[in-house]
Amino acid sequence: MxxxxxxxxxxxxxxxxxxxxxxxxxxxxxxxxxxxxxxxxxxxxxxxxxxxxxxxxxxxxxxxxxxxxxxxxxxxxxxxxxxxxxxxxxxxxxxxxxxxxxxxxxxxxxxxxxxxxxxxxxxxxxxxxxxxxxxxxxKKKFLVEQSLVSKGGTATDLLQNIPTIIVDGGGKVNLRGSANVHVLIDGKPSLIAGGDITQILQSLPASSIESIEVITNPSAKYDAEGDSGIINIILKKNKRLGFNGSVNGSAGTRGNYNGGLNLSFENSKVNVYTNYDFQRSDTWSNGRQVIQFLNPEGPVVYSDETFPSVTINKIHNVKAGVDYFINPKTQLSFSGGFNSNRLNKDETLSINQSAADHSVIQTINSKNLTDSKGTTYNLNIDFVKTFNKPKEELTVSIGYAHGTGNSVQSFDSNTRNIGANQPDELVTGVLRPLSDNSNSYYNIQTDYVLPIGTGNLDVGYRSQIRTDNRNQLVYNLNNTTGNYDEYYTLSNLFYSKDQIHALYVNYQNQINNFSYQIGLRGEDAILKGNVKGYDTTAVPYTLPVKVINTRLYPSVTLIQKLGGDQQLQFNYARRVTRPSPRNYSPIPDISDPVNYDVGNPNILPQDIHAFEFGYSRNWSKVNLTSSLYYRITNDFIQHLETGPVNGIITTISENIPHAYTGGLEIIGRFRFIKGWDFTLNTNLYENKTDAAPVYGIAKSSGFSWNVNLTNNFLITKNISLQLRGDYQAANVIAQDSNHAIYGIDAGTKISILKNKAFITINGRDILNTRKWSFTRTSNDVLLDFERRTIRARASVSLTYNFGKDIFKAKKIEHSTEHQEN
Known part of the structure; x- marks a missing residue:
């Protein structure tokens, strides 16, 4: 022993x-x-x-x-x-x-x-x-060049592959359990498709995007818009010494293809660049909606609808700019962009309306055709001045954008009454909505950074002005005369002017391992407009709209760096979500004859208080970031279903007093084996909304979670593989119970011609599982909805880079220290 x-x-x-x-x-x-x-x-x-x-x-x-x-x-x-x-x-x-x-x-x-x-x-x-x-x-930044599964797709496909972001089957972007995220293009709002985020994202080819920034709790320097944060899509701005460029093309299933050309020239005094992209997308969609009237006006209790459709979109994008280096510390830039889009949609709507015993009382078969086109252009001037004092900088940005769009729609319907208590007859109706829209956007912004001691003081000013003209005239076929008469009840003219003027101050400093940032932003927001329309007796009326929102938005960030390459961080920010045109525009969408969608001119902006506590740590092969977050939302904006009037229900935006969201987000990047790395993101959260008895909404709460996993494999020196999967669990928000959605994407890239060209082959939603579905409940209506949208299932892309450096950068004097491409 x-x-x-x-x-x-x-x-x-x-x-x-x-x-x-x-x-x-x-x-x-x-x-x-x-x-x-x-x-x-x-x-x-x-x-x-x-x-x-x-x-x-x-x-x-x-x-x-x-x-x-x-x-x-x-x-x-x-x-x-x-x-x-x-x-x-x-x-x-x-x-x-x-x-x-x-x-x-x-x-x-x-x-x-x-x-x-x-x-x-x-x-x-x-x-x-x-x-x-x-x-x-x-703040998270994703460089998209290596996103193989989104090659040949759109910005929507690209965002689907970004950790922390979920895109539902309707193309709506969700961040941390909220769809109220502020989406910017190169730091500015876009007027493509009248500012509709879903259409904007579908109008941008993934090949035109350089990177995507996700900022969940922005400082006072950023716009206060967006309760869950900001997504900034940065377009490519090719920049290499000498003359260089690239050309790319993609072809996919179901007649989807796109192509692009990027050119640039830079020397010591000037950088000139231009990009052009063309995209043709052919989208197939199939949906079903079942409505149960809980308090029916007549014999109809159920309405069972199917609405398959085919949408063809043709889009041209052009971007060009010049950077002039006045001296090593001063730069003046001019840039502009142009977008042209043409959309044709063919939808077949079939409705069976039945009694309580499910016997069919009435059938409606409608052919809905849409032909729309629009153009948008923007012009920007940017000035940057740095000084001899390190970190001191002055920037000035001036921008203007203008967009126009018009559409011609035709809703040809045949209604047949069936049943013993009514004659079997066929009624034909034709509605022709004509829309003509235009909008303009003005932006001026200046920022100044002044180093003070060991800290920095940031101050700035920004003014944004947006005007909107949205006009809809609806004509109805007179079966007696054969002429089209104006349908006054559904015709509207809407004009609005939205102004936001902001000042901010932000100070940041560091004391040993502790750093802090304190900011305050003041925004004066004024929305004025008027609605011109007709009442049910065809008497014209004018309704003024005015929403004034003047608030202070404080922000605080505290960071404590710990040993072992780890840190703690706390953030607080007050935010706002202002109503979108869909929320406040009273012009109705009448494509569904039994379910109209209309905005609310009296809708109020959301007031948000966002808290976040984060922890991050880096190991040699693991990078871990985690965040506990909590949001309090006052005047929560929600789409609600009203009771039927003359057999028609209406979806309208309303404010609910309060909503609450709390959750835990974890992002990990792992590299255990040479040739393989993966990023795993999971988000667990709970949504709660107050009761709103006036709209028939009971107090609700629901726990949900989502996860996505992206695997990258380096098969050989010239071949890489990417495999990605995502899952969004069911969740509850106010009237809506959203069902689970999941899918798998895969892609591979092959380098050829000494790394000058790349072939990418990918497949999106390869198991055909992604569909958007939810159940909406109120005192008057129970609605079950689902839609599956299919674009290119598979695509092949080719990118070729050309050009060479004809101006050489100065070499670093120290031979032991250099930087290489």
Whole structure:
């Protein structure tokens, strides 16, 4: 027994001696911080690697944290090679670093990373695949070049593949359990399709997008719009020294195809660029809706509808711009864009209306045709001035956009009455709605950053003015005369002018490992307009609309950096969601003869208080970000179903006193095996809404969750594979109980012609499982709805890059420090 104890102690002492000896030889450290060379913003989730200079073996690997900081511990003595790889940036290399007994710690300080001269960064040789994500607690940036499953698709397909974002079957974007997210294009609202977000996203080819930013709790510097945050879609702006370009094309099933051309030229004084994209999408949709009238006016108790449709959309996008470098610290930019779209929709609507015993009383068969077209253009001037004092900067931006659109619709219906208590007769009706819309947008913004001590003071001003003219004239076929008479009850003219004027101040500083940011934004928002229409007796009326919303929006961010490459963060921000044109425009959508959709001119904006507590930690092969969030929403906007009037129910926007959302979001990026990395995102949340008895809404609550998983495989040096799946569980919001939705996408990319060209083959929703469905309940109506939308199931894309650098950048003087493409 004693002998065994002595042997055990000897063994322990032996291994302690080995570990002590090992520690003496492996206690070197390299640390530093990564920043964007132009904006000085911290770069998170960059791959930092140390290799043995002689053998080129990887000794240590890590990811930078949310402040761009990194630490590589337990390094052996010897001659080392240091590399940083980050998608969209040149690889940073520092060689001949020496760890020795007299030099155990090397602090590289701030490493300024320069943007890559090509949109495709070469894979860092010592990593499996390059990351296309910059994930922080409140701000996440996704570089979309490596999203293989969305190639050949639209911005809608691309957003579907972004962690934290869910796109339902109707094309509506959801972020953290809310559809009230503010979507911007290059930092500004878009007027494509009159500002309808769903149509905007379907009008942008994925190939025209450079990156997507998701900001869940923006500071006072950003617009206060959007209760769950901001999604900013950044379009490509090709920028390489000399003359360069790329051409791409894609062909998919069901007659879907698109193509594009990107050209740019840059020297030391000017950068000129232009992009053109064309897209033809052929969308098949099949839906069903069953309505039960709980308090029927007559014998009809059930209405069973099916509405298959085919939509063909042809879209042209052009973007061009010039950056003029007046001097090394001053830049003046001019840019503009043009969008043209033409949509043709053919829908067949079949309705069976039946009694309580489900016997059919009436059938309606309608052929709904839509032919619409629209154009939008925008012009922008941007000025940037930096100063000798580091981080001091002045920016001025002026923008103007204008859009027009018109549509001709035809709803030809045949109604047949059936039953013993009424004659069997056929009634033909034809409605012809004609719509003519125009809108304009004006924007002026200035921002100034002033370093004060160790902190920064940001101040700025922004004015946004938007005007809308939405006119609808409806004509009804007179079966007696054969002429079309104006249907006054459904004809409306609506004009509105929406102004938002804002001032903000923001201060940020850092004390040791604690940093803070405090901001205040004041917005004066005024919506004025008028509605011109006719009452049921064809007497004209004018209804004024006026909504004034003047508020202060404070924001607070507190960050405590902990040891072990981890940090805690707290955020608070007051936000607002202002009504969209669909919410407040009184012009009805009458394409469904038994269910009209109309806006509410008296709708109020939502007032939101958003709280978030986050924790993040980086290991050598794992990057973890988690957030607990809670939102209180006053005057919650919800689409409600009213009781039937003359057999027609109406969907209208109304305010519910309060709604609450709380949840936990976790995003993890894992790289355990060379050649394979995956990103896993899950979001668990609960929605609660107050009762609104006047609308027949009881107090409700519902728990839900969603998860998505994206796998990236590097099969060979020139072949990569991506496999993605997502699942959105059922959830409850006010009247709506949304059903679960899930799907799987896959794609592969093959590099050819010495990495100058790429072939991408992908399939979206390959199991054909994604469909949008929900149940809506009120005191008067029970509605079951489902729709499945099918675009290209599979597509093949080709991208070819051409050109070369004819102007060479100045080399770094220090031979041991360089950056390479």
């Amino acid at each position: 004693k002998s065994t104890a002595i042997q055990s102690i000897a063994i322990i002492l032996f291994f302690l001696g080995l570990s002590s000896s090992s520690y003496a030889q492996n206690n070197g450290r390299i640390n530093g911080r990564l920043k964007d060379a132009r904006t000085l913003e911290s770069l998170q989730s960059a791959t930092v690697v140390v290799l043995d200079k002689k053998t080129n073996a990887v000794l240590k690997e890590a990811l930078s944290d949310t402040n761009g900081a990194f630490t590589l511990d337990n390094l052996p003595d010897g001659l080392l090679l240091f590399k940083v790889g980050y998608v969209g940036y040149k690889t940073f290399v520092k060689d001949s670093l020496i760890i020795s007994a007299g030099n155990r710690t090397i602090n590289l300080g701030d490493i300024k990373m320069n943007a890559s001269e090509s949109s495709m960064l070469k894979e860092v040789a010592i990593t499996a695949t390059g990351s296309n994500e910059q994930i922080g607690i409140t």
